Amino acid sequence: MNTTTEKNSALFEYLLRLGDTSLILGHRLAEWCGHAPILEEDIALTNISLDHIGQARLLLDYAGKIEGKGRSEDALAYHRDARQFRNLLMAEQPNGDFGNTMVRQFLISVYNFHLYSALSKSADAELAAIAAKSVKEVAYHVRHSSDWLIRLGDGTTESHERVQQSINDLWIYVDDFFNGDEVDVLLMSQNIVPDLNAIRPLWNETVQLTMVKAGLQIPQVNSAMRTGSRKGNHTEYLGYILAEMQFLPRAYPDAEWL
């Protein structure tokens, strides 16, 4: 394999990781549509979902181009099976209650914020441009979800207990964020992506700061951490998401939908 092919196949893989995380998280948020605690939040959650779907489209479209096999954003979204998906395990976790959704959103948004900030300086111009556009949206997601974490953490006894429970439940998917592999190493060597080990302390700091404001505890569960998203080892939830998401294009393979 020559170096360009190697680079492109690593970049393709990396773009799927970013794009799939956006797509699956956008899907989960869309499930809230019409069911949020108050109308204003219905509008906020659909807005964030829309941002994620927009990011997914840019990233998957670019992934298809890098791959060079003529696969479009839709071909990638609708015609891969769960084992080929590269989204973070956290993104596919069920919504649970509103607090649980906000915890999931907060943890991923803070990660996205630091990651996209670094990616906006990528040596790959197109990825840098997508990251620069996305980081503005993500900054808003961080603000919205931190605001909620603080209000729920420091609201009523019930809200505090619920949201702390969600943090404890979701924390086992945190290591998966930073579990880089040979793809990262290769792309790092060409200044295309940042070192995830350098993102982790930034993430820790932002998360810690909000947790303190919210009066919430970071759980100690390091032994039970679940990883594997980068090799397509998902939780069982992803299969159901895809069954729902992909049903039309798969049931009518000859049809085009615009």
Add this chain to the structure above:
Amino acid sequence: MSESNIPTNQWKLWEVFTQKKSGLPHEHAGSLRAPDAEMALLNARDVYSRRNEAVSIWVVPSECMVSSTPEDVGSFFDPANDKLYRHPNFYKTPDGVKWTS
């Protein structure tokens, strides 16, 4: 806390003002419900600027708005009716003078 006969609490009401672009005045866009100022601001952005309608947003608790009443109309606004001299077109300039202001 709300009682069972009023099962839904909807937070307090805020008035939203948006500025379409810098240089233009802020205009009343509508209202919304929010528990506090920060959330009111975020909600205002999501509700009243879904299509880039704003570059700046003000939110004000509705209870802080003070307005004139229809009964005030006569005493507030009629007295200005006969003060034509407050408008520049009240004044004539001599023929041939070009006046720009």
Add this chain to the structure above:
Amino acid sequence: MIATDTERELEFQAKIDRGEVIEPKDWMPERYRKQLIRMMSQHAHSEVVGMLPEGNWITRAPSLARKAILLAKVQDEGGHGLYIYSAAETLGIDRGEMIDQLHTGKAKYSSIFNYPTLNWADIGAIGWLVDGAAIVNQTALAKCSYGPYSRAMIRICKEENFHHKQGYQMLAYMMRGTKEQQEMAQDAMNRFWWPALMMFGPSDTDSPNSAELMRWKVKLHSNDDLRQRFIDRTVPQAEAIGLKIPDPKMKFNETTRHYEHGEIDWQEFKNVVSGNGPCNRERLRARVKADTDGKWVRDAAEAYAKKHMN
């Protein structure tokens, strides 16, 4: 000198007849206020309940572009509900009170949203037919006598045009697609055509509030006139993309230059309005559940605000 209610009412009517707009702090007859609250809250509830049948399909949209369009559209519906609740609140009713009326079945919402969305083409049919009918209604309401309602309608009409157009475009595209896609589109048309016509309400002879509302310019056209306007603009659109109108009696009258349609099943309409449509229970249950499940969240935010005041 204090004016009597009769004098005030005459003055109020004269104002409306002169084409002036009524603003929240202006004096208004109690019935005008009540009727507006009824209409506006019903309208707002319709927007919010209307998020459900379409929201259903966001996770199943067959392309990412369509998913984004549908998300944006359903989000708009929520926004429209919010604009109208806001406008209604200027009449001295609290949003919580309106929502409670919805949840306890005291307030109605548009019967159309009690029909299920069974195939993907239904999303196109809702945009084209349901939003198309809504635009005809709302364009008229944009000129109504109550300022906040009219202003909300102007904003909403601008946004609804996108909804209307994307729905038609989607069906047009499906009609050029596979046989299955064409069948889906026609099936959606067959199920949504009549309920869309019912959205304008019963014929004016059977509409108890019409005369009063028209005198107050809350309503500017009769239900039948608006329905006719909708039919006249929609039938040629259907024909242009090869969709059949599920009404064997539908024909163009060369003399009147209008389409004539068959009998509307008002019994079905009454059934749906009175709670016995295909999805009434599911829709209401979903709204009540969202509100109940969200209570701890709203309470928490309120508690936080109290703690951190100043």
